Amino acid sequence: MKKIIPSRLETRVQKFLYRTIGERIPARVTPNQITLAGALGGLAGIVCAALSGLNRWFLIGTICGLACHLVCDDLDGYVARTRNMSSKAGGYFDLLTDILHITYLIIALAFTGVIHFHVAILMVPVYALLMFTAMNYILHLDEFLFPRLGPIETHLFFALICIMGIVCRRGAGIEFYGFTYNLADFVVLAGGALMYYEMIRLQVQLFRRLRNCDKKYDEK
Template identity: 30%
Template sequence: MSTFSDALTRLGSAQKSAKGAPAYSRFVNRKLGRVLAAASYVVGLTPNQVTGISACFTFAGIALIALVSPAPWLGLVVCLALVIGYAFDAADGQLARLRGGGSKSGEYLDHMVDALKVSALHSAVAISFYRFFDLDHAAYLLLPVAFTVVAAVLFFGMILKDLLARAHRAAAGVPAPPPEAPSTLRALLVIPTDYGFLCVAFLLFGFKDVFLPLYALFFAGNLLFLLAASVKWFREVGALDATPAQSGSQRVNA
């Protein structure tokens, strides 16, 4: 049985590419996830069990947003719950790679939990705004509703783009491109889209006059990124059509 330090060392060479990852996810969350993955490996947890732990922390934090009146202590508790949940979310994939590779069912479960949380989080904010925030205009309630739509579409777009690319490479017999070197500048520029920084922003949830404009800035950043990324992704997917898939006999004869 590997020790914690052995597992941690092995995980250092079992990381996926950091290309495109925003700053918190790349520099903080993956490192936290690595520690949790090593600990989970030592105690014998499976990746699906780690996904379940992540969901418990994440949805506990989301429930508190919707059910409890904002206060400084609540912001701290919600932030910790979301941050820990996100760290375990990074740990399940790392644990799978440490164990020799993940499963299709595990990937499905992980993506389903992620899809649920990105919509549930902003839905909980909408409930909190309605119940506890003394909003000058009811139109502010549209902000988390719009954020729910943007977050869901952004998540689906990223997943679908990668899925189509992988399916096309498999059909065309084309190997995956080598990972590109990650850009620190880009990681900093896309901070508004970073789910990890959004988790940390809930530290200010108890300060309504500060949290509301900060939340609006996160929404604006995600909306602008979605508009730009959608065009880029459409072109990338369209470029796949220029490389026709090979038939089974063609791949055998190649």
């Protein structure tokens, strides 16, 4: 399978993690165990996000959970490839935990008021749709195509939201057409716009490539 990573930041971080951590992972550790560790770290971050309604400093735990999930998300694939342990079940498990992590993190941040519901509802589907699009590249073109806004950009995006939630006074914001927006909301709207653009770009590109494949098949 051809792996395409447009993000230079993603490439550099992956190389750093492979060199500093990946090469030191014990032989008995499996890719699914690493994925599970990342999922548990992400879950802990979601719990901290839910508790941030009591105290915003719990969002530091959410940032740590994001870091754990990101590191494990890079290393599980590295272990699978370098030790010839790749599997369809492992790929499915990895994708599922990614989607669940981001989706429920958005919900937790909305319920605790870090971001507002009328903003969060725009973000819930976009990451899942990006992953769905990436999966179709794998199924139809045998390409593992990372979006330009890859996992590291997404995790940094949510870390910035958490930081905004910590530093901004609760309840502060700007009212516009009956809706209130705080700094974290503006971060979500800016990042969300980029994610929607990237999602639509990849979907249109995939459709055109599949249509060209169909034409070549018909010509034969």
